[in-house]
Amino acid sequence: MLSIRGLGKAYGDHQVLQQVDMDLRPGSIHGLVGANGAGKTTLLHCLYGLLTDYTGQIRETTGRPIREHTGVLPYEPYFYPRLTGREYLEFCLQARGRLLVDFSAWNSLLELPLDHYAEEYSAGMKKKLALLALLVQDFRYLVLDEPFNGLDMGANLLLKEILLRLRAQGRGILLTSHILGTLTETCDEITLLAGGTVQRHYHAAEFGALTTDLLDLHYQEKVAHLAQLLPSSGPGTKV
Numbered sequence: 004m005l006s007i008r009g010l011g012k013a014y015g016d017h018q019v020l021q022q023v024d025m026d027l028r029p030g031s032i033h034g035l036v037g038a039n040g041a042g043k044t045t046l047l048h049c050l051y052g053l054l055t056d057y058t059g060q061i062r063e064t065t066g067r068p069i070r071e072h073t074g075v076l077p078y079e080p081y082f083y084p085r086l087t088g089r090e091y092l093e094f095c096l097q098a099r100g101r102l103l104v105d106f107s108a109w110n111s112l113l114e115l116p117l118d119h120y121a122e123e124y125s126a127g128m129k130k131k132l133a134l135l136a137l138l139v140q141d142f143r144y145l146v147l148d149e150p151f152n153g154l155d156m157g158a159n160l161l162l163k164e165i166l167l168r169l170r171a172q173g174r175g176i177l178l179t180s181h182i183l184g185t186l187t188e189t190c191d192e193i194t195l196l197a198g199g200t201v202q203r204h205y206h207a208a209e210f211g212a213l214t215t216d217l218l219d220l221h222y223q224e225k226v227a228h229l230a231q232l233l234p235s236s237g238p239g240t241k242v
């Protein structure tokens with residue numbers, strides 16, 4: 004299990020995370036939600052070791068090195084210029100000292116033009132390529148930053164199915180998303196980050212409360228304010 008205890012991270016004077024506790028269990032899908040700027044990506048970067056200047060403790064409870072056993076899907080995957088999709092996949096495997104594999108079976112699902120330059124892919128295709136690089140490797144944990152974002156509807160459904168099957172195989176998956184329905188359909192538990200800390204952990208039976216908690220009083224105040232800015236009987240309203 005990946006265990007996060009008392010995690011704190013600041014950028015200069017800006018304390019983004021404080022006293023965050025969270026677990027990622029093998030064989031489970033854990034969603035991380037929170038408003039823009041709540042610190043979700045920062046938490047994922049601490050977990051994977053892309054950021055190291057944090058306080059608190061992040062460890063794999065059986066002592067496995069986290070990086071070696073964890074695959075990460077960044078929010079905006081980066082691709083080197085002049086590298087085809089296939090070369091990118093080969094690069095990912097070689098960088099981890101893994102044997103090259105045949106990508107065709109997986110790619111028959113994602114249907115990418117692997118011999119074209121990756122930097123020329125559309126945003127959704129880039130996300131699929133970065134996903135493909137994870138799927139052809141055998142990770143115990145997957146950390147996915149907005150994996151559904153940018154994918155077409157078919158790919159979204161397929162990704163949901165892939166995640167459920169990876170979970171059934173015992174993988175632990177941590178993902179962020181702003182699409183509540185997708186999260187509640189796939190996750191076993193969801194953590195809500197607010198004000199830099201965990202506002203609440205929800206188990207599946209409690210997901211109903213999540214919508215209410217997200218659309219809190221603050222949101223109701225904004226809707227009331229919007230009604231003043233855009234009154235229903237505006238200048239263009241026919242009478």
Ligand SMILES: Nc1ncnc2c1ncn2[C@@H]1O[C@H](COP(=O)(O)OP(=O)(O)OP(=O)(O)O)[C@@H](O)[C@H]1O
Pocket residue numbers: 014017019037038039040041042043044045046
């Ligand atoms: N490299 C950085 N330097 C300074 N501040 C940063 C840096 N990266 C993020 N931040 C700040 O940290 C806070 C949390 O950012 P983060 O990207 O973790 O949020 P998030 O929850 O992933 O947001 P979103 O839902 O918009 O993706 C924000 O206030 C952001 O401005």
